Amino acid sequence: MKGSAFWMGAAVALALGSQSLVAARAAEPIVIGLFGPMSGERSALGSRFKEAAAMFAEEVNASGGIGGRQVEVRVEDTRGAPREAATLAQKFAQDPAVLAVVGGQTSTESMAAGPILAEAKLAQVAPTASHPDYVKISPYQFRTTPTQSSMVQPHVDMLLKKLGMKKVAIVYFKDDWGMVTNDLVGKRLKELGAEVVLSEAMIPETRDFRPLVTKIKAAGPDGVFLVSHYAESALFMQQLRQADPNLKVAGTDTLNDPKFIELAGGAAEGVVMPTQFLADAPEAIKFSKAYEAKFGKEPNYYSAFTWDAMLIVTSAMKQLVADGKPLTRQAIRDQIASAAPIQGVSGSLKYEGSGDLGERSINYIVVKGKGYQPFN
Structure with missing residues (x-):
């Protein structure tokens, strides 16, 4: 009897222990890694990533989380450096709590992280990495922005049809994204009979653009196509306008x-x-109002594409939970790739055999005063 009682007690203790372990695991947050330039010259864009992801996670958690588990966004700062992006990718890869990753901001930092995340079987959804080669790294790379290849015609239409340019000077930032955009747009302009009178790289860390402005003036263009990031572009515009x-x-x-x-x-x-x-598009109005109420500014496409990246990742997780399947890195990647279309704030989200979404609509805006207005 004593032996039976002992084994019965042991069985009860084991069962209670197992239940406690299951409960503990159920209480653990679902971690999504987020990386981008949270400091440095591109920190305004990293802030958009962080704001949109945090707001999204708050809404998910307020409605019960995913399978009763809270979503935690683990934010890491690349400072805009590809080498730092690779280091952070390794950090995410080695942490078993991280189940998927959103980031980075530039194509260069996204591509630096890509192979490391792919080896760890982590789905990477980059909100604004538009270089055509980004999704060619592996089946684990996805994005929410159009590629530079798909943006060639909209760019050319803007220059030739919207602004009536016939002679164009292209000024591009010397990184992966800037160089491929310069090549693709320059080639298409020439095919359509326009003249590219200057194609000049904007070297990183440059602060004196006066020699470049002198070259532009000497080339005699109808206008400039500026392929650069906001901080460098602001300084360039000051010196060009002088x-x-x-x-x-x-x-x-x-x-x-x-x-x-x-x-x-x-x-x-x-x-x-x-x-x-567009913040006032029907699918974006609710998101835009909530974002402006929370952060005191309208969302831009960095905000929207980050929101949609979070939507893509968490929708995959919710579907796995609903199907009674475990939340593993591989299962999340597979579910993202095969998911039915989802309505995001930037349009319909559906991957068609690669990490690229279907066709997106393009609009044009112009700087007026302290904001942006539609440009027709």
Whole structure:
């Protein structure tokens, strides 16, 4: 009897211990890694990542989380450096609590992290990595932004049709994204009979753009296509406007942030750019109002694409839980790839055999005063 009682007690203790372990695991948060430039010259964009992801997680958690578990966004700062992005990717890869990753901001830092995350079987959803080669790294890379390949025609239409340029000077930032954009747009302009009178790299860390402005003036373009990031572009615009207040300037969607207007100090007036996100679009109104109420500013496409990246990742997790399947890194990646279309704030989200989403609609905006307005 004593032996039976002992084994019965042991069985009860084991069962209670197992239940406690299951309960403890159920209480553990679901961790999503987020990386981008939270400090440095591109910190305004990293802040958009952080704000949108935090707001998204708060809403999910307020509605009960995922399978009763809270979502935790673990934010890491690349400082805009690809080497730091690779280091952070290794940190995420080695932490078994991290089940998926959102980031980075530039194509260069996203591509530096990609192989490491792929080896760890971590799905990486980059909100704004547009280099065509990013999703070619592995089946674990996804994005929410259009590729630079898909943006070639919208850029060309902006320059030739919207602004009437026939002779174009292209000024591009010397990184992976800037160089491929310069190549693709320059080639298409020439195919359509336009003349690229200058194609000049903007070297990182440059602060004196006066020699470049002199070259632009000597080339005699109808306008400038500015393929650069907001901090460098603001300084360039100040120096360009000192030499020529009236030269037409169009840019990429990297200039779609109030920080560009603020830093340019009035020199950004009239700069035209494409955008894949409109805050007052029907699918975005609720998100936009909530974002502005929380952060005191309208969301931009960095905010929207980060929100949609979080939506893609957490929708995959919710589906796995609903199907009674374990939340593993591999299962989350597979569910993202095969998921049915989801309505995001930037449009319909569906991957078609790769990490690229289907076609996105493009609009154009122009800097007016301290903000952006539609450009027709």
